[in-house]
Amino acid sequence: MRIAFFTNCYKPLVNGVVTSISSLKEAYERKGNEVYIFAPRVEDYIDQEKNVFRYRSVNLTSKVKYPLPIPLSFKVKKVITEFNPDIVHIHHPFLLSSAAIMYGKKLGIPKILTLHTQYEQYAYYISPVPERVTQEAIKMIISNLAYKIDCITTPSASMKELIEDYGIKNRIEVIPNAIHLISFRENDELKRTEIKKKYNLKEDDKIILFVGRVAPEKSIDKIIKALAIIKKRSIGKEKLLIVGNGPAMDELKQLARTLKVEEDIIFAGAISYKEIKHYYKMAYVFTIASTTETFGIVTIEALASGVPVLAVKAPGAVDILTDGLDGLLVDNDTEKFADVLEKIIRKPELREKLSQGALKTSEKYSIDTISERMLNLYREVIEIKKSKTKEKKNFIKDILAINYEGKIKSEKIKL
Secondary structure (H helix, E strand, C coil): CEEEEECCCCCCCCCHHHHHHHHHHHHHHHCCCEEEEEEECCCCCCCCCCCEEEECEECCCCCCCCCEECCCCHHHHHHHHHHCCCEEEECCCCCHHHHHHHHHHHHCCCEEEECCCCHHHHHHHCCCCCHHHHHHHHHHHHHHHHCCCCEEEECCHHHHHHHHHCCCCCCEEECCCCECHHHHHCCCHHHHHHHHHHCCCCCCCEEEEEECCCCHHHCHHHHHHHHHHHHHCCCCCEEEEEEECCCCHHHHHHHHHHCCCHHHEEEEECCCHHHHHHHHHHCCEEEECCCCCCCCHHHHHHHHCCCCEEEECCCCHHHHCCECCCEEEECCCHHHHHHHHHHHHHCHHHHHHHHHHHHHHHHHHEHHHHHHHHHHHHHHHHHHHHHHHHHHHHHHHHHHHHHHHHHHHHHHHHC
16 A cells, blocks of 8 residues: 655654654555655754655744744655555644645545644644634634545544534544554663663662653643652652653743752753653653643553553543553642652552553554554545545446437437
8 A cells, every 4th residue: 555644743853743653654664555754844854764755844933843844845746646645644734734635636545634632732832823813723724624534533532522522523533543562661771770870860769750842731840849749748769850852941940940859850851762762661650741632652652661650630641541550540730649649659569560550551552553453444445435436437427328318319309
């Protein structure tokens, strides 16, 4: 099968969407399929992998490094025409979606849209437009795009409900994100020792880990405040390790100073995807306080590493975790978050139980299994498209035949 991915972000950017797209591409190719990726150009980055084609791009905001594609490229037109894909898979409802829709229609092939994100929750990035106006515009754009799509996929049941609340009547399939489980099962003690030495971490330090973009919507401030609360209770040697970059970095560092926990927090910055698995293996517990997730790949990565997850009860987390089995779910309240964090730190036997559950839960999110589910969906919508096209051709043929026969009969009557 020949598959065309259109995405507004790809390597070297590090986020869940990029991880998902990259993992799917690799899995599809291992199974003998061809995948072309069409994405925006990133300044000073040269692609090392094959079949990645870039649109020119611009950076419209200094709040986040996120180049926006200009959806016009004669080179892409030539490439995709020669590639002649069987299906177009769109990974964002904006910008390159317009080009993807155009090519899908031109080639007469089905189009699938994956909604990875609660986009309206990120409206504040588009300044100076009022947030409420932006949120409504986003919903309208997604709703209008849906009518041009053969099928929508989303990684969680919570996100499906949200999409249906937009009034969208299209077919929506829930297909979760997935990862290469084996890579997160590796246990390189030498590498872990090296990383701990880098950050001056002791063997008996209990590492509370966060991995993700350091941005307001991730609610990392709640994790820092929870750390400050348990530190006042003097329960042990807890260290918060924050892996990632983003616009909230300076603000969070200031918060750490204000709460006098700056010596207990490590801002590691961005870490390469190849290295991140070693950070998970060092962690005692993984934390998520965000309420804007759809299906966090970092959650699956933590589970696959055998690390229990402490998360706020919110979409994404509730779709993956079972409270008391593979992690702990808590109300969106800093004090309660701190209480449960203290509970797991004080009870190593609970941590061990949750660790075993985490490994078991992660098995559902193998990239080999999930990629096959997506490929089966592709095959189904391709067949449906072919069937509808055939029906349409037969209908037109019948109409023309009726008109032709009617014309013949009319001429005979005149004679």
